[in-house]
Amino acid sequence: MRLACCFLLGASLVLAEPPLSIRLAPGDDKTGYRRADYQTDSLSLARRRGSAIDLAANARAEHLGLPPLADFQVAAPNAGAIQLGRKLFFDRRLSRNRTMSCAMCHIPEQGFTSNELKRPIGFEGRGVKRNAPTLLNVAFNQRLFWDARERELAQQIWSPLLAANEMNNPSVGYVLDQLHADPHYRELFQQAFGEPANILNTGLALAQYQQSLIAANSRFDRWYFAGDQAALNAQEKLGFRLFTGKAACSSCHLIGAQYALFTDHQLHNTGVGYQESMQKTPATVTVQLAPGVQVAVDQKLVSTVGEAKENDLGRYEVSLQPADRWKYRTPGLRNVALTAPYMHNGEFLSLQAVIDFYNRGGVQHELLSPLIRPLGLVESEQAALRAFLVALTGGNVAQLVGDAFAAPVGDTTASPQ
Amino acid sequence: MDKPYLPFYKLATVLLLLAGFAVQADETCMSPYMAKIVGQEDFVYVWTLGEEGLGDEQDKLVTIDVNPASPNYGQVVHTLSVGGRNEAHHSGFSDDRRYLWAGGLDTSKIFIFDVHSDPAKPKLHKTIDDFVAKSGGVVGPHTFYALAGRMMITGLSNNKDHGGRTAMVEYSNKGEYIATHWHPTDDSLNGAEKSGKYADGYGYDVRVLPRRNAMFTSSFTGWSNYMMDFGTMLADEEAMKRFGNTAVLWDLHTRKPKKVFDMPGAPLEIRCAWQPNHNYCFTTTALTSKIWLLYEDANGVWQAKAVADIGDPSKVPLPVDISITSDDSGLWVQTFMDGKTRYFDITDPFAPKQVYEKVIGAQLNMISQSWDGKRAYFTSSLLDNWDKKGDQDEQFFKAYTWDGKELNLEFAVDFKAEKLGSAHQMRFGAYGLYGLQRPYAARDIAAGE
Numbered sequence: 001m002r003l004a005c006c007f008l009l010g011a012s013l014v015l016a017e018p019p020l021s022i023r024l025a026p027g028d029d030k031t032g033y034r035r036a037d038y039q040t041d042s043l044s045l046a047r048r049r050g051s052a053i054d055l056a057a058n059a060r061a062e063h064l065g066l067p068p069l070a071d072f073q074v075a076a077p078n079a080g081a082i083q084l085g086r087k088l089f090f091d092r093r094l095s096r097n098r099t100m101s102c103a104m105c106h107i108p109e110q111g112f113t114s115n116e117l118k119r120p121i122g123f124e125g126r127g128v129k130r131n132a133p134t135l136l137n138v139a140f141n142q143r144l145f146w147d148a149r150e151r152e153l154a155q156q157i158w159s160p161l162l163a164a165n166e167m168n169n170p171s172v173g174y175v176l177d178q179l180h181a182d183p184h185y186r187e188l189f190q191q192a193f194g195e196p197a198n199i200l201n202t203g204l205a206l207a208q209y210q211q212s213l214i215a216a217n218s219r220f221d222r223w224y225f226a227g228d229q230a231a232l233n234a235q236e237k238l239g240f241r242l243f244t245g246k247a248a249c250s251s252c253h254l255i256g257a258q259y260a261l262f263t264d265h266q267l268h269n270t271g272v273g274y275q276e277s278m279q280k281t282p283a284t285v286t287v288q289l290a291p292g293v294q295v296a297v298d299q300k301l302v303s304t305v306g307e308a309k310e311n312d313l314g315r316y317e318v319s320l321q322p323a324d325r326w327k328y329r330t331p332g333l334r335n336v337a338l339t340a341p342y343m344h345n346g347e348f349l350s351l352q353a354v355i356d357f358y359n360r361g362g363v364q365h366e367l368l369s370p371l372i373r374p375l376g377l378v379e380s381e382q383a384a385l386r387a388f389l390v391a392l393t394g395g396n397v398a399q400l401v402g403d404a405f406a407a408p409v410g411d412t413t414a415s416p417q
Numbered sequence: 418m419d420k421p422y423l424p425f426y427k428l429a430t431v432l433l434l435l436a437g438f439a440v441q442a443d444e445t446c447m448s449p450y451m452a453k454i455v456g457q458e459d460f461v462y463v464w465t466l467g468e469e470g471l472g473d474e475q476d477k478l479v480t481i482d483v484n485p486a487s488p489n490y491g492q493v494v495h496t497l498s499v500g501g502r503n504e505a506h507h508s509g510f511s512d513d514r515r516y517l518w519a520g521g522l523d524t525s526k527i528f529i530f531d532v533h534s535d536p537a538k539p540k541l542h543k544t545i546d547d548f549v550a551k552s553g554g555v556v557g558p559h560t561f562y563a564l565a566g567r568m569m570i571t572g573l574s575n576n577k578d579h580g581g582r583t584a585m586v587e588y589s590n591k592g593e594y595i596a597t598h599w600h601p602t603d604d605s606l607n608g609a610e611k612s613g614k615y616a617d618g619y620g621y622d623v624r625v626l627p628r629r630n631a632m633f634t635s636s637f638t639g640w641s642n643y644m645m646d647f648g649t650m651l652a653d654e655e656a657m658k659r660f661g662n663t664a665v666l667w668d669l670h671t672r673k674p675k676k677v678f679d680m681p682g683a684p685l686e687i688r689c690a691w692q693p694n695h696n697y698c699f700t701t702t703a704l705t706s707k708i709w710l711l712y713e714d715a716n717g718v719w720q721a722k723a724v725a726d727i728g729d730p731s732k733v734p735l736p737v738d739i740s741i742t743s744d745d746s747g748l749w750v751q752t753f754m755d756g757k758t759r760y761f762d763i764t765d766p767f768a769p770k771q772v773y774e775k776v777i778g779a780q781l782n783m784i785s786q787s788w789d790g791k792r793a794y795f796t797s798s799l800l801d802n803w804d805k806k807g808d809q810d811e812q813f814f815k816a817y818t819w820d821g822k823e824l825n826l827e828f829a830v831d832f833k834a835e836k837l838g839s840a841h842q843m844r845f846g847a848y849g850l851y852g853l854q855r856p857y858a859a860r861d862i863a864a865g866e
Contacts, residue, residue: 026578026580027577027578027580027582028580028581028582028602028617028618028659030655030658030659033658037614038614039614039615040602040603040614040615040616040617040662041603042582042602042603042604042616042617042618043602043603043604043605044582044599044602044604044605044618045554045575045577045582045599045618046599046605047604047605048577092549092576097501097502097503097523097524098524099523099524099525099556099640104578104579107577107578109578110578114641115655116578116580116641116655116656116658116659117641117645117653117655117656118653118654118655118656119649119653121579121640121641121644121645124502124504124523124644124801124802125504125523125643125644125645125646125801125802127645127646127649285651285652286654287651287652287657287733288654288657288658289657289682289704289705289730289733290660290662290681290682290683290702290704290705291614291662291681293681293682293704293705295730295731295733297651297732297733301732301733301754302648302651302652303648303806304648304754304805304806304809305646305647305648305651305754305803305804305805305806306646306647306648306649306651306652306806307646307648307649307806309649341655346655349654349655409554409576409577411547411549411550411554411576412546412547412549412550413547413550
């Protein structure tokens with residue numbers, strides 16, 4: 001199944017330029033790479049263009065299928081703060097060696113995550129042990145990070161800014177010094193907040209941009225909340241019935257009467273983390289060398305060039321409660337077709353692989369959530385479930401991606417010499 | 418003293434003179450637009466990666482005295498730290514060979530060293546730190562290849578997704594940005610023929626055959642992959658899809674792509690034949706372990722063909738650097754995983770045959786051989802996070818002599834014991850290039866030569 005899709009942006013109040021075709025997938029799409037008959041589908045970077053939209057308007061607007069942002073946000077949308085946050089988000093100079101921006105792991109056309117890696121790569125190539133989550137609709141997350149250790153976006157942003165394996169800034173003060181030294185940032189902070197950059201307003205600016213990335217009005221929303229019977233086809237409707245019935249996905253990925261966030265904001269143990277920590281190391285690693293060329297490489301050989309994998313115990317690492325081992329936050333499923341690979345460790349490359357996993361009943365062990373059990377879904381039911389999940393892609397994602405394409409990428413421009 | 422170098426305009430004469438002899442090698446990966454060292458090189462400059470916890474932890478240019486006549490033979494005579502770990506990788510001289518441009522694949526900084534004022538003590542002449550902004554988003558300056566008055570720099574990645582789509586970037590010798598030449602993609606072939614199934618837009622190396630107005634590029638992978646832990650990447654099915662599978666023929670004069678060749682498995686270094694009637698170049702695919710030939714057929718049409726396996730491809734020996742001999746009879750191929758250098762007889766370029774191999778160390782990447790083919794130097798590091806771990810992470814510079822049958826170790830520098838870092842690319846220096854006298858007695862030079 002090809003999850004990549006293209007949207008033609010239609011006329012809109014927030015669009016200033018003629019429509020552009022935007023691919024919601026990596027620019028050099030690798031669909032079918034495992035097959036020998038693979039053909040490239042690579043776009044030039046020059047084509048990666050879009051138009052700025054009114055993000056504050058997007059944040060203030062009512063979105064079919066979502067609750068009002070006011071119930072979740074930390075501050076009312078502010079156009080100046082959003083624009084400042086957008087500039088910060090795409091600024092590669094915001095890392096210690098000026099190579100990593102937020103957007104290098106939360107890539108707009110890749111669902112504001114990375115489709116190209118199971119787990120992100122940070123400062124000097126250091127590995128991050130968990131999959132980068134999408135930032136679409138992040139405003140509605142009651143808790144942040146896979147282990148739910150943070151609550152506020154404005155606070156959360158300092159974790160990647162300071163993490164040694166992410167952006168590696170040595171201190172809050174160092175980041176603020178960089179912002180104070182830049183005339184353009186000085187002006188933008190003054191305009192947005194009436195004061196120089198500080199620990200609070202820097203976080204707030206980045207939070208404001210991320211909160212504006214609201215993407216709903218999916219075909220599912222138009223069918224379920226607006227009564228448009230034609231918005232979903234019969235297979236997708238069957239998928240919905242399975243999602244809320246036989247497959248019981250909605251036990252955790254909640255759908256309400258007025259809106260649907262597709263998450264219960266809780267943490268669960270599905271067995272993915274348990275398996276990763278406790279399984280015996282396989283004797284070989286299957287390695288894709290080229291299209292249609294795979295070989296099994298001896299694990300001993302791979303280990304000569306690989307660091308030992310960092311363990312991951314989930315929520316336990318925050319709470320130190322044994323019962324929290326391998327528990328992870330339930331992600332929302334809006335736009336899920338755009339955000340592969342899946343799970344906290346990016347283990348599953350496709351929606352089908354996720355469905356296969358839950359259909360098997362996860363991984364049996366004593367801490368497995370009682371909500372996880374074998375589902376008995378036949379192939380046609382799995383296909384229906386998959387089709388339903390694809391129907392959760394927001395109708396305005398391409399606009400948000402196009403806006404991101406229009407954002408300037410911050411790179412070093414002036415030589416100190 | 419004898420001039421140990423030749424400007425390009427004299428090269429043809431030299432090649433003609435040498436054609437009648439069993440010439441072993443030359444300083445083969447230099448641009449044809451550049452003066453060459455045809456006698457005894459005095460120094461090898463090793464562009465070295467800083468390692469956390471080792472010495473001053475910074476990238477540095479390490480100068481090693483390699484002239485047997487020198488009292489400092491076999492010694493590190495100079496180091497120049499540049500600040501930070503930039504993922505030091507490749508370097509290349511300007512066409513006048515007075516400056517050495519060296520790049521950092523991580524920070525995309527370019528360090529230009531003055532190697533002519535005192536070849537024993539290079540100086541940092543200029544740092545270009547706005548390469549990404551100037552080029553329109555190209556990340557990872559890799560190959561520095563001299564054209565006439567210009568420096569052609571291949572990129573590996575971009576600042577939009579840190580993937581493999583990238584470009585060549587052209588600078589003046591003064592270090593001023595001139596142009597960006599994007600690699601052809603499916604939607605933007607820019608006049609090129611897509612001869613097979615792939616037009617990925619990836620880049621890696623560049624070489625030219627001026628007499629055929631031909632320029633060739635190969636393709637590797639983007640920042641996310643070349644920076645990440647090698648073992649982790651091998652097990653990441655998504656990451657392993659992000660490798661280049663193409664080589665591109667360009668019009669050298671217009672810088673326009675003409676033909677995209679399928680070359681699955683990350684073709685890396687390109688080495689073109691030197692003989693006037695040999696219209697072909699070699700490259701090797703790192704992942705699929707094959708020697709590929711880019712050649713002009715009887716109809717004058719450029720083609721690409723896989724002509725030999727390197728080791729057992731199913732064991733992923735990972736061929737990395739290669740070096741062709743000046744008479745086009747031999748090709749040195751380094752394989753990183755088993756630490757071997759392999760010598761292929763390429764008398765028939767369509768049927769290379771391995772005739773020699775030797776383990777140089779636990780890991781092996783680069784080779785540089787002298788003009789006369791009697792000396793070959795090897796270094797260990799591939800990429801900081803791809804290098805082997807633990808005891809197998811040997812970091813060395815090793816100097817060998819080659820008698821046509823056997824490599825004999827002359828001396829080695831342990832880059833860890835010397836607290837230098839990880840040894841990567843090598844370039845030769847010589848006093849004679851700049852009309853300078855060696856600072857030791859002539860009789861010693863005679864003895865050394």
